[in-house]
Amino acid sequence: MELLDAYSRAVTTVVDRVGPAVVSIAVGKRPPRHWPEREGAGSGVVIAPDGYILTNSHVVHNAQRLTTTFTDGTQVVARLIGEDPATDLAVIRAEASGLPYALLGDSASLRVGQLVIAMGNPLGFQSTVSTGVVSAPGRALRSQEGRLIENIIQHTAPLNPGNSGGPLLDSRGRVVGINTAIIIMAQGIGFAIPVNTARWVVSQLLTHGRVRRGYLGIAGRERPLDRRLVRFHNLANERAVEVVSVEPNGPAR
Numbered sequence: 001m002e003l004l005d006a007y008s009r010a011v012t013t014v015v016d017r018v019g020p021a022v023v024s025i026a027v028g029k030r031p032p033r034h035w036p037e038r039e040g041a042g043s044g045v046v047i048a049p050d051g052y053i054l055t056n057s058h059v060v061h062n063a064q065r066l067t068t069t070f071t072d073g074t075q076v077v078a079r080l081i082g083e084d085p086a087t088d089l090a091v092i093r094a095e096a097s098g099l100p101y102a103l104l105g106d107s108a109s110l111r112v113g114q115l116v117i118a119m120g121n122p123l124g125f126q127s128t129v130s131t132g133v134v135s136a137p138g139r140a141l142r143s144q145e146g147r148l149i150e151n152i153i154q155h156t157a158p159l160n161p162g163n164s165g166g167p168l169l170d171s172r173g174r175v176v177g178i179n180t181a182i183i184i185m186a187q188g189i190g191f192a193i194p195v196n197t198a199r200w201v202v203s204q205l206l207t208h209g210r211v212r213r214g215y216l217g218i219a220g221r222e223r224p225l226d227r228r229l230v231r232f233h234n235l236a237n238e239r240a241v242e243v244v245s246v247e248p249n250g251p252a253r
Helices: 002-019 195-208 227-233
Strands: 023-031 038-046 050-054 063-069 075-082 090-095 114-119 128-142 150-155 166-167 176-180 192-193 217-225 239-246
Touching: 002 023, 002 038, 002 114, 002 128, 002 166, 023 150, 038 114, 038 176, 050 176, 050 195, 063 090, 075 114, 075 195, 114 176, 128 192, 128 217, 150 176, 150 217, 176 195, 192 195
Parallel strands: none
Antiparallel strands: 023 038, 023 063, 038 050, 050 090, 063 075, 075 090, 114 128, 114 166, 128 150, 150 192, 166 176, 176 192, 217 239
C-alpha cells in the first residue's frame, strides 16, 4: 500500500504542478471551395511565461486559425511561430503573458521501465492524464509525410486522438517528450519526440523560423558491436551507426 500511495502522490503532484501549463489547441483549416470549414484539435504545453507553446507539426500544419484553451476555460488566440515536419514539432505563441509553464527535462537520462505521465486533451476531454513506463528509447517512426523520425521514445501511457502535442512527463513533472503518435490496432504502444530533440528544434524555430540542417539522405541508428570484432580490428569504440535506410532521391544515392 505504501508503494501505491507513493505512486499516487507522485502522479497527483505532477498533475497539480504541470496541469495549468497544458493547453487544448483548436485548429481552423482552409477547406476546399464550397465545403464547410474543417476543425482539428490537439494538445500543447506552455514552455515560457510569454506564451510560447510546444506542440506537434501535424496538429497545426496549414492552420488558418489557432485557439488555445487553458484548464480554467480561458481561450487565447495563438499564431504559428514555426514548424519542423521532419521531427513533427512546432512552436506557437498565445497572445498572453504571465502564463504557467512547464520545465524541460533531460530525455537522455530516461531508463526502460521508468514512470512517465502523459497529459493532453484526447477526444476533446480536457486535462486528461494517463500513466505508463518507458518501453524503449531510440525507436524510429515514419511521419505522415513518410519521412523517418529517429530517436523516438516508446512508452505505455495510453494515448488517443487529441493527445498529439501534449507533454510526456517524468515523476518530477519535467517534460521529457512530446507525444506524437499511436499505433491504432495496438494497445500500450505510444510514441513521443524526446525533449532534447525539441530543445534544439525550438531554438532553431525561434531564431530562424525554420530548422536548418544538413541532409545525407540516410537513416541510421546506434548499435553495439560484437566484442570480438572490436578486439580483432582494435577499434576505439564499442558502438557504431547502422544505416537503416537510404532515401530514394537523396544525396546518398
